Amino acid sequence: MTAIENVSRRNFIKAAGITSGGFILGINLPLSAKTLDPAKAAASTLNFFVSIAIDGIVSIVCHRSEMGQGIRTSVPQIIADELGANWDKVNVVQAKADAKYGSQGTAGSASIRSHFTTIRQMGAIARDMLEQAAASIWQVDKSAVKAGNHVVTHSATGQQISFAELAPHAAKLTPPDAKNVTLKNTKDFSLIGKDVSLTDLNEIVAGQATYAQDIQLPNMLIATIVRPPVVGGKVLSFDASQAKKIKGVVDVIALKPRSIPVATNPLSGVAVLATNTWAALEGRKKLTVEWDLGANSTHSSESHKQALVKKVNQQGSVAAHKGDIYTHQYQSENTLEATYTVPYNNHSPMETPAATAIVTDEKCTIWAGTQNPQWAQGIVATELGYSQEEHHKIELNITLMGGAFGRKSKADFIVEAVELAKATKRPVKVIWSREDDIQHGYYQSIAANYHKAELTASGSADFWISRVAYPPIGWLWNADLKSPQPNDLALGFGDIPFALNNLSLETQESESYVRPGWLRSVACINNGFALGSFVDELAVKANLSTRQMWLNLLGDDRHVNPSENNYEYSNYNLAMTEHPLDTKRMKSLINLICDKAEVEKPLPKNQGWGISFLRSFGSFVAAATKVEVTNNKVTVLAMHTAIDCGIVVTPDRVTAQMEGAMIMGLSIALMGEISVKDGVVEQSNFHDAPVTRIHQVPELYVHIVQSDAPPGGVGEPGVPPIIPSITNAIYHASNIRIRDLPVNKVLTV
Amino acid sequence: MINVTINKKAIELDVDPQMPLLYALRDELQLTGTKFGCGAGQCGACTVHLNGQAIRSCITPISAVANQKITTIEGLDEHNNDKVQIAWREYKVPQCGYCQSGQIMSASALLAKTANPSDKQIDDFMQGNICRCGTYKRIKAAIKSAANSEPSANETLVKENR
Numbered sequence: 001m002t003a004i005e006n007v008s009r010r011n012f013i014k015a016a017g018i019t020s021g022g023f024i025l026g027i028n029l030p031l032s033a034k035t036l037d038p039a040k041a042a043a044s045t046l047n048f049f050v051s052i053a054i055d056g057i058v059s060i061v062c063h064r065s066e067m068g069q070g071i072r073t074s075v076p077q078i079i080a081d082e083l084g085a086n087w088d089k090v091n092v093v094q095a096k097a098d099a100k101y102g103s104q105g106t107a108g109s110a111s112i113r114s115h116f117t118t119i120r121q122m123g124a125i126a127r128d129m130l131e132q133a134a135a136s137i138w139q140v141d142k143s144a145v146k147a148g149n150h151v152v153t154h155s156a157t158g159q160q161i162s163f164a165e166l167a168p169h170a171a172k173l174t175p176p177d178a179k180n181v182t183l184k185n186t187k188d189f190s191l192i193g194k195d196v197s198l199t200d201l202n203e204i205v206a207g208q209a210t211y212a213q214d215i216q217l218p219n220m221l222i223a224t225i226v227r228p229p230v231v232g233g234k235v236l237s238f239d240a241s242q243a244k245k246i247k248g249v250v251d252v253i254a255l256k257p258r259s260i261p262v263a264t265n266p267l268s269g270v271a272v273l274a275t276n277t278w279a280a281l282e283g284r285k286k287l288t289v290e291w292d293l294g295a296n297s298t299h300s301s302e303s304h305k306q307a308l309v310k311k312v313n314q315q316g317s318v319a320a321h322k323g324d325i326y327t328h329q330y331q332s333e334n335t336l337e338a339t340y341t342v343p344y345n346n347h348s349p350m351e352t353p354a355a356t357a358i359v360t361d362e363k364c365t366i367w368a369g370t371q372n373p374q375w376a377q378g379i380v381a382t383e384l385g386y387s388q389e390e391h392h393k394i395e396l397n398i399t400l401m402g403g404a405f406g407r408k409s410k411a412d413f414i415v416e417a418v419e420l421a422k423a424t425k426r427p428v429k430v431i432w433s434r435e436d437d438i439q440h441g442y443y444q445s446i447a448a449n450y451h452k453a454e455l456t457a458s459g460s461a462d463f464w465i466s467r468v469a470y471p472p473i474g475w476l477w478n479a480d481l482k483s484p485q486p487n488d489l490a491l492g493f494g495d496i497p498f499a500l501n502n503l504s505l506e507t508q509e510s511e512s513y514v515r516p517g518w519l520r521s522v523a524c525i526n527n528g529f530a531l532g533s534f535v536d537e538l539a540v541k542a543n544l545s546t547r548q549m550w551l552n553l554l555g556d557d558r559h560v561n562p563s564e565n566n567y568e569y570s571n572y573n574l575a576m577t578e579h580p581l582d583t584k585r586m587k588s589l590i591n592l593i594c595d596k597a598e599v600e601k602p603l604p605k606n607q608g609w610g611i612s613f614l615r616s617f618g619s620f621v622a623a624a625t626k627v628e629v630t631n632n633k634v635t636v637l638a639m640h641t642a643i644d645c646g647i648v649v650t651p652d653r654v655t656a657q658m659e660g661a662m663i664m665g666l667s668i669a670l671m672g673e674i675s676v677k678d679g680v681v682e683q684s685n686f687h688d689a690p691v692t693r694i695h696q697v698p699e700l701y702v703h704i705v706q707s708d709a710p711p712g713g714v715g716e717p718g719v720p721p722i723i724p725s726i727t728n729a730i731y732h733a734s735n736i737r738i739r740d741l742p743v744n745k746v747l748t749v
Numbered sequence: 750m751i752n753v754t755i756n757k758k759a760i761e762l763d764v765d766p767q768m769p770l771l772y773a774l775r776d777e778l779q780l781t782g783t784k785f786g787c788g789a790g791q792c793g794a795c796t797v798h799l800n801g802q803a804i805r806s807c808i809t810p811i812s813a814v815a816n817q818k819i820t821t822i823e824g825l826d827e828h829n830n831d832k833v834q835i836a837w838r839e840y841k842v843p844q845c846g847y848c849q850s851g852q853i854m855s856a857s858a859l860l861a862k863t864a865n866p867s868d869k870q871i872d873d874f875m876q877g878n879i880c881r882c883g884t885y886k887r888i889k890a891a892i893k894s895a896a897n898s899e900p901s902a903n904e905t906l907v908k909e910n911r
């Protein structure tokens with residue numbers, strides 16, 4: 001099969017002119033019945049993404065990773081729509097890590113916003129081939145036939161041939177150039193925009209879905225790892241004698257020492273390997289390790305926060321500017337300045353990281369829940385000393401992820417499994433405990449944001465200074481890096497959409513002591529919290545509604561271009577023409593949320609509404625939250641989210657993501673905090689690193705704007721506006737202004 | 750040897766009596782529908798029924814359930830059509846799905862005890878089950894929907910087991 005695939009892929013690539021980095025779609029010849037078993041021979045593979053079996057079941061590959069966002073529904077749904085397939089005849093196949101699929105990195109809410117057209121082309125190419133096959137059977141022009149409803153129909157006569165019958169003929173054809181296939185008109189979508197059955201729903205509800213933690217192999221060892229308590233720490237010595245006495249413990253192995261920069265490498269430590277999980281955990285309790293804690297053992301998150309606050313209150317290095325801020329004489333009675341801080345936050349996906357590996361002399365086979373399969377594949381290749389050409393020797397099977405939120409982009413836990421499988425020559429499953437997950441995470445950075453602005457006579461503001469400081473994620477690879485980079489600043493900082501004549505956006509430096517990471521919406525968490533809070537504070541000072549202040553600041557209908565402020569703006573890697581920072585869409589969303597939630601209606605005493613907005617990952621999201629504050633206790637009463645994400649593929653999953661984002665925003669705002677003392681994370685499990693539970697959940701409402709605009713992201717953009725909507729609501733209910741998260745430092749939640 | 754009835758099947762297990770039921774189910778019996786989330790009784794991902802009551806299998810030593818009846822998500826209904834499962838599908842409750850076995854087992858135990866739970870009763874009973882994806886709104890709606898539907902086979906079983 002490989003040989004056939006290679007030949008035809010070469011042909012296809014030539015035909016399509018697709019270069020690396022883009023989507024590569026290959027075409028396979030139909031499998032020969034002589035050489036393969038009948039079950040397999042029955043399928044006609046139209047390209048890497050689509051094959052059709054003799055019973056008409058269309059198998060569609062999902063090349064991106066499922067973590068709860070519903071991508072295993074949405075990607076096949078898009079392909080099936082362009083193909084003209086019926087959803088109840090679609091079977092979803094999970095891709096393994098393979099460069100032939102183009103990007104598989106499931107992060108940045110990018111699957112659809114960045115790949116919508118190329119995913120559609122996969123379906124359209126296959127559809128075109130089915131239509132060509134039917135046209136040649138009927139000896140008519142291709143324009144006289146049309147695929148849809150799992151058949152191709154001859155428009156003039158109404159004759160039909162099923163996909164099942166056509167597939168073997170279609171598979172012999174040369175695939176058309178991706179650029180030359182016509183994509184459907186938006187109004188002709190048969191599946192996009194409709195709620196189809198969810199791919200893994202039945203298995204999940206039956207307890208039959210397979211996650212990385214669930215992998216079981218014959219002869220497999222389960223490994224649990226004691227990692228250095230401080231980032232950069234090293235094992236000095238360990239005593240495994242007691243651990244090895246536990247029945248079931250097979251081995252105790254020190255992992256390779258690692259150093260800073262930590263990259264996405266494992267943290268090293270000592271692994272206890274056993275024939276079952278319980279023995280591994282019991283063995284671990286009996287293990288004693290002596291550590292060299294290293295330089296980061298002086299780190300305290302509290303003093304780091306103070307240092308960051310001090311920094312952002314001083315002039316920093318200018319990332320973007322317009323007009324003149326520094327010679328301006330601020331009128332103190334009209335000027336507002338405020339500093340906002342957020343602590344470290346952990347992803348805490350319900351499923352802790354886990355990976356299973358087998359390493360032989362010939363190959364390495366992995367099962368893992370990973371957001372970035374090809375990246376992991378490359379890292380493992382380096383680890384095993386494989387060359388670029390040998391990447392195919394690493395078979396990476398992608399399981400469902402029990403949540404990820406950015407955590408499972410990093411390959412550290414996969415490399416741990418590979419390292420131990422190589423050492424033991426047995427299949428090894430590495431499992432992280434909840435304590436491991438909380439204490440050795442890649443945390444959303446502790447951050448300080450500063451805003452200063454002067455109110456104008458017309459109820460807006462100008463002479464705006466905005467500063468930010470936090471440990472940048474790039475520190476993972478470059479230990480000298482101290483400031484967010486232009487790309488980081490695109491996350492709700494450099495893209496401030498207000499009609500300002502005078503602006504200075506500045507960064508300050510920060511040291512790094514723990515591993516920073518991407519947590520759902522990343523720096524939009526701190527930037528969105530600070531901006532959303534400051535607009536609310538400006539509104540209060542100007543004696544305007546927060547809605548009015550947003551509208552005034554956004555100003556006239558226009559497309560904001562942050563690059564005009566001498567700042568290289570990356571717009572989430574989206575074209576500015578297709579994904580403009582459109583103030584009209586922003587204002588209408590703010591109006592929508594205020595109207596839907598009726599935020600200006602009088603409320604009982606001790607209750608208040610808070611609103612906020614942020615455009616991120618190509619989507620516009622506004623949030624409104626109602627709270628009550630009584631006896632220093634916050635009760636959240638209602639939350640609304642409105643999203644304008646352009647074309648919606650699976651409406652129910654957009655709703656679900658917005659519901660989930662409200663809950664995650666609630667967790668971050670009210671109780672999200674990882675603190676560090678002497679370099680060691682102070683929290684260990686859900687009792688001291690709490691997340692939202694059912695009794696804390698208010699009424700939730702989601703409003704999706706109907707739009708034909710190119711699709712924006714959905715997984716992340718729901719989170720940022722939620723957080724300030726909550727703290728603003730607290731202010732309007734109680735006059736308590738929260739500038740330092742989480743809320744539970746000052747109020748009971 | 751520890752004898753225990755799991756999903757109506759008599760099972761004999763030769764494991765450390767202190768081994769939590771969770772790992773006996775997952776590692777020894779390949780019943781991986783029951784999940785690990787915290788190992789400390791704090792998240793509910795590992796919820797199963799012991800004689801019809803919801804328990805956290807991660808903190809229940811296997812010896813504590815000897816000679817008793819355990820039901821896991823796999824055994825809730827032969828055709829996965831327990832009324833809670835039906836409601837879960839109808840409301841498309843899961844996102845990542847990882848917590849959902851535990852949520853379903855808790856919900857089913859709640860309904861066996863309280864046929865028509867109020868919001869407050871749902872909150873109180875389901876508080877031990879974390880969903881990091883935040884599917885709580887749908888969990889609540891699905892529980893209410895299941896409460897109003899026909900009793901399922903499992904409920905009869907749950908009652909018999911009391």
Ligand code: FES
Pocket residue numbers: 784785786787788789790791792793794795796805806807808
């Ligand atoms: S795993 Fe048992 S309660 Fe969390």
Ligand code: FES
Pocket residue numbers: 068350402403843844845846847848849879880881882883884
């Ligand atoms: S659905 Fe993901 S944790 Fe509940």
